[in-house]
Amino acid sequence: MKGEPITPPVVFSATYSFEKSDDMIEVVHNRTGYIYSRWDNPTVREVENVLAKMEGYTDAVAFSSGMATITSTLLGLLSPRDRLISIATYGETVRFVSDFLPKMGVEVERFGPNEVGQCIESVKNGVRVLYLESPMNPLLRVVDIKPLAEHAHRHGALVVLDSTFASPVNQHPLDLGVDVVIHSATKYLGGHHDLVGGFACMNEENRVPVWKMRRTLGGVMDPMSAYLVWRGMKTLAIRVARQNETAMIVAKFLEGNSKVVRVHYPGLPSHPDHEIAKQQMHGFGGMVSFEVASDYEGTKKFMDSLQEITLATSLGGVDTLATQPVTNTHASMSNEERKAAAIPDNLVRLSVGLEDAKVITADLEGALAKL
Numbered sequence: 001m002k003g004e005p006i007t008p009p010v011v012f013s014a015t016y017s018f019e020k021s022d023d024m025i026e027v028v029h030n031r032t033g034y035i036y037s038r039w040d041n042p043t044v045r046e047v048e049n050v051l052a053k054m055e056g057y058t059d060a061v062a063f064s065s066g067m068a069t070i071t072s073t074l075l076g077l078l079s080p081r082d083r084l085i086s087i088a089t090y091g092e093t094v095r096f097v098s099d100f101l102p103k104m105g106v107e108v109e110r111f112g113p114n115e116v117g118q119c120i121e122s123v124k125n126g127v128r129v130l131y132l133e134s135p136m137n138p139l140l141r142v143v144d145i146k147p148l149a150e151h152a153h154r155h156g157a158l159v160v161l162d163s164t165f166a167s168p169v170n171q172h173p174l175d176l177g178v179d180v181v182i183h184s185a186t187k188y189l190g191g192h193h194d195l196v197g198g199f200a201c202m203n204e205e206n207r208v209p210v211w212k213m214r215r216t217l218g219g220v221m222d223p224m225s226a227y228l229v230w231r232g233m234k235t236l237a238i239r240v241a242r243q244n245e246t247a248m249i250v251a252k253f254l255e256g257n258s259k260v261v262r263v264h265y266p267g268l269p270s271h272p273d274h275e276i277a278k279q280q281m282h283g284f285g286g287m288v289s290f291e292v293a294s295d296y297e298g299t300k301k302f303m304d305s306l307q308e309i310t311l312a313t314s315l316g317g318v319d320t321l322a323t324q325p326v327t328n329t330h331a332s333m334s335n336e337e338r339k340a341a342a343i344p345d346n347l348v349r350l351s352v353g354l355e356d357a358k359v360i361t362a363d364l365e366g367a368l369a370k371l
């Protein structure tokens with residue numbers, strides 16, 4: 001029969017058979033084929049290659065979630081007595097870096113987006129990994145990656161970036177000097193709110209310890225999720241382009257509404273990192289945060305008044321989702337911690353989907369009018 005399928009088969013096989021022992025030995029030592037799906041799987045390899053190519057690295061390693069990616073990657077790259085310096089705000093990442101890594105004997109120092117100067121000073125004292133996140137959750141702060149990466153490299157550090165909020169469309173970390181790029185595939189890559197997964201993209205020398213850590217900790221992506229990401233990636237560029245466009249319309253609408261006291265969107269000149277974002281990013285993204293003219297209870301009511309926009313955590317998909325960070329993602333922080341992180345009770349985080357911009361702004365306008 002002539003003809004080949006143009007979509008990859010979903011290979012559910014857990015294990016792989018061999019004619020001869022020598023063939024198996026060859027695969028064990030040289031990764032020239034498949035032996036067991038916790039090591040490698042053809043469907044997962046297919047999408048790893050798509051990600052690697054898109055980000056410009058020689059390879060990618062796929063995980064069962066964004067957090068499996070972050071934890072396994074850092075554990076793969078770090079040893080006891082190594083130093084890690086980070087500018088990152090994603091809640092679970094902060095927990096891992098501050099609470100867990102020190103127990104493994106890793107020395108950790110964390111900085112906020114306003115402390116880049118102190119971060120640069122600290123890198124001078126020897127460091128193994130500089131861990132960055134940009135844009136950052138939930139205020140969309142953007143760090144100037146290139147000078148930080150150059151400085152880190154001069155001091156022998158690896159630069160790891162969580163680029164989830166940008167997606168590979170709005171930011172090209174390889175050009176900024178990043179060694180390992182991390183994505184939660186749950187967000188823009190999958191894009192349809194129907195899978196949980198993650199990727200680390202890197203060149204061969206950094207791939208080996210990360211791939212080995214995945215093999216040991218076992219947080220590998222499953223073949224069905226790999227297929228769904230593969231399919232999601234087919235429309236990534238067009239989805240993100242539309243989300244960039246709609247988010248800008250929504251951000252401008254919010255900035256002009258009297259019931260909104262502040263809008264956090266890197267595409268607006270009012271954002272503290274607008275100039276950096278303009279230089280560093282190819283698009284400002286689909287995430288918009290804003291503060292409504294109300295308190296904790298009033299903001300909750302605003303959330304409950306939304307009709308078209310879905311009250312749900314997560315981001316990057318086809319549906320517009322809204323959260324009040326203080327009630328969920330930032331609920332475990334103390335009031336002092338929230339104050340230090342500048343996460344007020346009246347903050348709303350919006351992940352703009354693919355609906356008509358008018359539908360989104362009309363829904364926001366209706367709920368704001370009730371405040």
Ligand SMILES: *Cc1c(COP(=O)(O)O)cnc(C)c1O
Binds near residue numbers: 184
């Ligand atoms: C969602 C997210 C993660 C974690 O990814 P999961 O797939 O939920 O484990 C990490 N970093 C950022 C920036 C995220 O948005």
